[in-house]
Amino acid sequence: MKNELIKKYLANEMLPAERHQFELEMEQDPFLMESVEGLSMLQEQYNMEELHQLETELSTPFTANIPIAKKSKWKDMSFFKYAAAACVIGIFTFVSWRLIIIQKSRNNDAIFTQYYTTLTHPDAIVRSDQQATLEQKAIQAYEHENYFEAVNEYQKLVANNPNNVKNNLFLGLSYLSTNQAPKAIDIFNKIIEANEYGNEIKWYLALAYIKNNQIQEAQNLFHQLASTENFYQQKSKEILESLDGKIALKN
Amino acid sequence: MPENLSIYSDQELVDLFQLNGNNIYIGELFKRYSILVFGLCFKYLKNRENSKDAVHEIFKIVLESAKHQEIKYFRAWIYTISKNYLFRNSKKYNSLETIEIENFSEKFMENDVDLTLYKQEEQGELLQQALSNLNEEQRTCIELFYYQQKSYQEVASITGYDLNKVKSAIQNGKRNLKLFMEENKSSYEE
Numbered sequence: 001m002k003n004e005l006i007k008k009y010l011a012n013e014m015l016p017a018e019r020h021q022f023e024l025e026m027e028q029d030p031f032l033m034e035s036v037e038g039l040s041m042l043q044e045q046y047n048m049e050e051l052h053q054l055e056t057e058l059s060t061p062f063t064a065n066i067p068i069a070k071k072s073k074w075k076d077m078s079f080f081k082y083a084a085a086a087c088v089i090g091i092f093t094f095v096s097w098r099l100i101i102i103q104k105s106r107n108n109d110a111i112f113t114q115y116y117t118t119l120t121h122p123d124a125i126v127r128s129d130q131q132a133t134l135e136q137k138a139i140q141a142y143e144h145e146n147y148f149e150a151v152n153e154y155q156k157l158v159a160n161n162p163n164n165v166k167n168n169l170f171l172g173l174s175y176l177s178t179n180q181a182p183k184a185i186d187i188f189n190k191i192i193e194a195n196e197y198g199n200e201i202k203w204y205l206a207l208a209y210i211k212n213n214q215i216q217e218a219q220n221l222f223h224q225l226a227s228t229e230n231f232y233q234q235k236s237k238e239i240l241e242s243l244d245g246k247i248a249l250k251n
Numbered sequence: 252m253p254e255n256l257s258i259y260s261d262q263e264l265v266d267l268f269q270l271n272g273n274n275i276y277i278g279e280l281f282k283r284y285s286i287l288v289f290g291l292c293f294k295y296l297k298n299r300e301n302s303k304d305a306v307h308e309i310f311k312i313v314l315e316s317a318k319h320q321e322i323k324y325f326r327a328w329i330y331t332i333s334k335n336y337l338f339r340n341s342k343k344y345n346s347l348e349t350i351e352i353e354n355f356s357e358k359f360m361e362n363d364v365d366l367t368l369y370k371q372e373e374q375g376e377l378l379q380q381a382l383s384n385l386n387e388e389q390r391t392c393i394e395l396f397y398y399q400q401k402s403y404q405e406v407a408s409i410t411g412y413d414l415n416k417v418k419s420a421i422q423n424g425k426r427n428l429k430l431f432m433e434e435n436k437s438s439y440e441e
Binding site for chain 2: 007016039111242
């Protein structure tokens with residue numbers, strides 16, 4: 001689907017048959033449908049010319065490889081020019097170093113965002129009973145994605161029964177869903193040896209490590225998951241390839 | 252270096268990018284999808300600057316992930332990544348709109364029902380039954396849109412429904428047609 005057609009549709013410049021054909025495509029393509037809905041809302045606030053600008057503006061930063069630096073004319077430089085160049089290089093080095101650190105952290109965030117989806121509770125009961133038990137309340141909060149509330153409820157459950165693997169697992173997941181990776185790591189490590197939910201615990205612990213920038217620990221777990229047949233095997237291989245260093249998969 | 256990247260399909264650009272890592276190939280894909288992704292972001296975020304920021308973040312994820320992942324259908328893939336990003340960051344952008352996470356490949360497939368409306372002419376009787384099973388609003392909109400080839404706007408003018416009602420009647424009507432035909436296909440064949 002060419003962007004020009006989208007613009008033409010939004011500008012109401014299509015003939016009836018062309019317009020109908022475009023709408024048939026929208027009906028078959030939810031991405032196009034949702035996007036045109038968004039752009040129609042945008043159109044109410046901005047003029048069409050902005051769309052042309054946006055098209056260039058949004059894709060330009062990604063369209064070229066790193067440019068090749070031109071050769072400098074060192075012979076013509078005076079002392080001050082050398083000094084200025086040294087300062088620039090110093091600043092550039094410092095900024096690059098900071099950017100590398102930030103970029104690494106962003107890459108890890110990207111991996112986490114891409115692969116993290118909460119685990120559906122096996123006993124999910126989504127209802128609004130007044131008499132719901134503590135466990136039902138916790139499950140309900142979790143399934144309704146009220147993760148802060150789920151943390152509170154699961155904390156109570158775990159305090160009552162510290163050895164219940166399932167409640168510990170979902171407490172960890174609730175921590176992870178509320179950006180509390182260190183707490184999630186503590187919880188998952190506590191139950192890592194359990195037979196029940198073994199792969200799930202490893203998978204989410206590894207993602208929590210990613211979130212917390214503990215790459216080596218994450219890689220160890222992803223290697224374990226990638227080396228045996230399980231639900232997370234393929235995803236673990238993908239993540240291992242994405243991680244810095246591209247460590248070869250262990251057999 | 253190719254002069255005209257527009258000759259390549261999405262899939263060819265993905266393959267070329269994965270083969271030699273040159274950003275110009277993924278850049279061409281971004282050019283093709285920037286407006287689509289932006290429109291999607293704006294639908295949920297309703298703010299121009301936030302939507303631009305989201306597009307950049309999504310493109311960064313795509314750039315990183317496309318290096319290693321097997322991508323069978325780029326369009327569905329980038330749609331999934333975009334919606335997942337919006338879902339995960341709805342709090343960051345204070346998004347008021349509910350973003351549902353779904354299996355988008357299935358959603359793309361679900362929409363194949365449009366084609367079956369045409370292809371299954373020989374199964375006209377079953378389709379007629381399915382149509383007559385729809386409520387009047389859905390049946391009228393489906394007939395006008397698919398059989399009389401009217402645009403949404405024309406359907407709205409003829410029926411007096413507003414545009415959103417027309418769209419949702421068509422969507423829901425399609426879903427109901429598909430369900431009816433799936434449920435009754437086997438008994439019909441017997």
